[in-house]
Amino acid sequence: MTSRHAARTLTLALCGALLATGAAAPARAVAAGKPKGHDVSSHQGGVDWAKARADGAAFVYVKATESTDYRSPTFKKQYDGARAAGILRGAYHFAVPDRSSGATQAAYFVRNGGAWRADGRTLPPALDMEYNPYGSHKCYGLGKAAMVRWIRAFSDEVLRLTGRRPVLYTTANWWRLCTGDSTAFAADHALWIARHGTSGTGALPGGWNTWTFWQYATAGTLPGDQNRFNGSLAGLKRFARG
Known part of the structure; x- marks a missing residue:
């Protein structure tokens, strides 16, 4: 995942403390x-x-927004292009919790590409929670309880506007540091866990006992970061329909 100004290599450097090192082959x-x-x-x-699908892509998440003042200039072309190729696609929002409330950012996200519909082709919206790329405060200056409230406000607004809870993208280390390993979301939110270069996801954060998506590598045949869905293709389609 990337913020609007950071190159992917910089984002990975900022997240280096989150991601275990090792060979990527076992993860695949x-x-x-x-x-x-x-x-x-x-x-x-x-x-x-078309090439991505030929290379095996079944789904993609496309960055739509960040904070309340950025919409990816490539979002529509990427999002529509994936659907035209027969790839299930969803949108994600890069959270910047010190800029505005969770509800405000959720509303901006939904207005600018983060909507969902039960057409069997659209994945539920996703919220990208990771280290702050814009300053020294890794948790955006929010305490653990305040961060949990921010995420809940975002989720509640997305649910109100779309009928789906957002998928939560994070790492075990960020979740532990910035939410105190809160278990408040495990019962009703799908987990998108990021852990690169290892043979597995490792211990899951916050009371989750299973993952829905796993981002396990950056480089690969497909563009962007590499992910797997924890189930079958039929299960993925059921998940999309809700």
């Missing part, structure tokens, strides 16, 4: 057999969606 081996996908932002620019 463990994930083998599960539908594969990726996530993209403006850093990927134009994507050859």
Whole structure:
């Protein structure tokens, strides 16, 4: 995942404390057999969606917005292009919790691409929660309880506007540091866990006992970051329909 101004390499450097190191091959081996996908932002620019599908992409998450003043200039082309190629697609929002409330950012996100409909082709909206790329306060200057309230406000507004809870993208380390490993979301939010270069996801954060998406690598055949869905292709389609 990337913020609007950070190159992917910088984002990974900022998140380095989150991601375990090691060979990427075992991760791909463990994930083998599960539908594969990726996530993209403006850093990927134009994507050859027909090739991505031929290379095995079943789904993609496309960055739509950040805070309340940025909409990815490539969002519509990427989002529509994925659908035209027969790839399930969803939108994600890069959270900047010290800029405005969770509800305010959720409303901006939904207005600018983060909506959902039960058409079987649209994945539920996703919220990207990771280290602050804009300053020294890794948790955006929010205490743990305040961060939990921010995420809940975002989720409640997305639910009100779309009928779906957002998927939560994070890492175990960020979740522990910035929410105190809150268990407040495990019962009703799908987890998108990021852990690169390992043979598995490791211990899951916040009371989750399973993951829905796993971002396990950055480089691969597909553009952007590499992901797997924890289930079958039929299960992925059911998840999209809600």
